[in-house]
Amino acid sequence: MEKKFQAIYDVLAKEIQTEKIRAGQLLPSENELTERFATSRETVRKALQLLSQNGYIQKLQGKGSIVLEQDKLPLPVSGLTSFKELARSMSQKVETSVIELSSKEAHGCNQQVLQCEEGTPIWELQRMRKLDGEAVIYDKDLLLKKLAPGLTKEIAADSIYDYLEQELGLSISYARKEVVVEEADAKDKEILDMGSYQQLVVVRSAVYLEDTTLFQYTESKHRPDKFRFVDFARRTK
Amino acid sequence: MEKKFQAIYDVLAKEIQTEKIRAGQLLPSENELTERFATSRETVRKALQLLSQNGYIQKLQGKGSIVLEQDKLPLPVSGLTSFKELARSMSQKVETSVIELSSKEAHGCNQQVLQCEEGTPIWELQRMRKLDGEAVIYDKDLLLKKLAPGLTKEIAADSIYDYLEQELGLSISYARKEVVVEEADAKDKEILDMGSYQQLVVVRSAVYLEDTTLFQYTESKHRPDKFRFVDFARRTK
DNA sequence: TTGCATAACTTGTATATACAAGTTATGATA
DNA sequence: TATCATAACTTGTATATACAAGTTATGCAA
Numbered sequence A, B: 001m002e003k004k005f006q007a008i009y010d011v012l013a014k015e016i017q018t019e020k021i022r023a024g025q026l027l028p029s030e031n032e033l034t035e036r037f038a039t040s041r042e043t044v045r046k047a048l049q050l051l052s053q054n055g056y057i058q059k060l061q062g063k064g065s066i067v068l069e070q071d072k073l074p075l076p077v078s079g080l081t082s083f084k085e086l087a088r089s090m091s092q093k094v095e096t097s098v099i100e101l102s103s104k105e106a107h108g109c110n111q112q113v114l115q116c117e118e119g120t121p122i123w124e125l126q127r128m129r130k131l132d133g134e135a136v137i138y139d140k141d142l143l144l145k146k147l148a149p150g151l152t153k154e155i156a157a158d159s160i161y162d163y164l165e166q167e168l169g170l171s172i173s174y175a176r177k178e179v180v181v182e183e184a185d186a187k188d189k190e191i192l193d194m195g196s197y198q199q200l201v202v203v204r205s206a207v208y209l210e211d212t213t214l215f216q217y218t219e220s221k222h223r224p225d226k227f228r229f230v231d232f233a234r235r236t237k
Numbered sequence C: 001t002t003g004c005a006t007a008a009c010t011t012g013t014a015t016a017t018a019c020a021a022g023t024t025a026t027g028a029t030a
Numbered sequence D: 001t002a003t004c005a006t007a008a009c010t011t012g013t014a015t016a017t018a019c020a021a022g023t024t025a026t027g028c029a030a
Helices: A002-016 A030-036 A043-052 A083-088 A108-113 A153-156 A162-166 A186-191 B003-018 B028-037 B041-053 B083-087 B109-114 B155-158 B160-167 B184-192
Strands: A059-062 A065-066 A094-105 A121-133 A134-144 A172-183 A199-209 A214-222 A229-234 B057-060 B063-065 B094-105 B121-131 B134-144 B174-184 B197-209 B214-222 B229-232
Touching: A002 A043, A030 A043, A043 A065, A059 A186, A094 B109, A121 A153, A134 A186, A153 A162, A162 A172, B003 B041, B028 B041, B041 B057, B041 B063, B094 B155, B121 B155, B121 B214, B134 B184, B155 B160
Parallel strands: none
Antiparallel strands: A059 A065, A094 A121, A121 A134, A134 A214, A172 A199, A172 B229, A199 A214, A229 B174, B057 B063, B094 B121, B121 B134, B134 B214, B174 B197, B197 B214
């Protein structure tokens, strides 16, 4: 079986993306969708809940599901978006170069952020990203070697996430992120085209797999003028 | 009736917050919880799904629900958190002062961001916030007067969200946000204690009610060293 | 002891039913 | 015509059942 509610979500999400159903319009009612997809109402409701969570629709008791204005802003949409996905959605020239990919053993501070034993084999990866020919993003990654033993510079220059999910079948599940602004240090200034900027937007994130193992720690430094973060959030309370 | 799944969520969330159940431990199984709360498994599952969404637990097929490490970082946790809530969780001295609260009619640019008719009555609000005696946040709000007719400087100095939700019974439902870094202008420098900083982190957000009406537009400028954004995100794809 | 099938758990998906709660259009009544 | 109750929709909550899929411990067999 192939997850009906996911399939229904995909169909409806695409119809909204392609504006087959326009913003402000109502989706067909749950009963109609139940008929259309030859399923049960609960299954339809699961699909609709996903749409709601991802900002496609707003459900209104008694009325129906209204299609929301789409963010034309072609950006991160919070969540876990890899740089490659991000770059694809921006129609700019993007270039990634690997500064360093080395195999080390966890110690002290490294070991602490990855919450692993002293001496655990890890990858230490540094990459620089160019947008329109300017070096504006500097990424440092720490990952457990055990889970991505065959990592190479070529893979790192493409997309780590693709490699993990499609090649290795690992399921990235959730992440914690922190965004702050910090002074650029000497190394930052050496790597990036800082112009007259003295500060960087720093995104630190810890990425976890389905089984809750902390797998990757990333520090991503962005030149302030090239940084933008877009978010859709529902009030949970 | 009083929404059982919400009640179950509240109980379990509190047990996790107070570390009655600690990180790394498993929750009781769905069947056990079903018995404990004298309900059905589906209802328990709805509660667990909420916990999962909000970063309290990770569900593992075949194993159970693991309690996740809690963010000790006492900060925004994405979502829609009002400044008052935020301030409460930080044990710093916080002070809000209203710079301006005036009643206007929408025109040109104002009208555009609020997506309303020319001439619609709106509130224009400007506030400055001090942390530990330093002026570090500058907020500008536009809101539809129709929905909050009795707004006063006193209310604005406290919490607009409390007023809207508790006094007026309005349901804030979702928001779109954008975070960028911009140069501070003359007005910013006049209002805030900028020190040697030249830039500000600007959070622009559009806040919507349950019926999808755009109700408030906010521009919140933060001195870079006092800005921090923390996020928990699940990979949806 | 070791290895392996299996049983007994766990969560995931799909379905059906019932009623509550909110919205809207209908139509009878004044 | 105008008003209002109501019927006919909509989504929300709660329950029950069945089976699929993943994990773990049991215990038999080699």
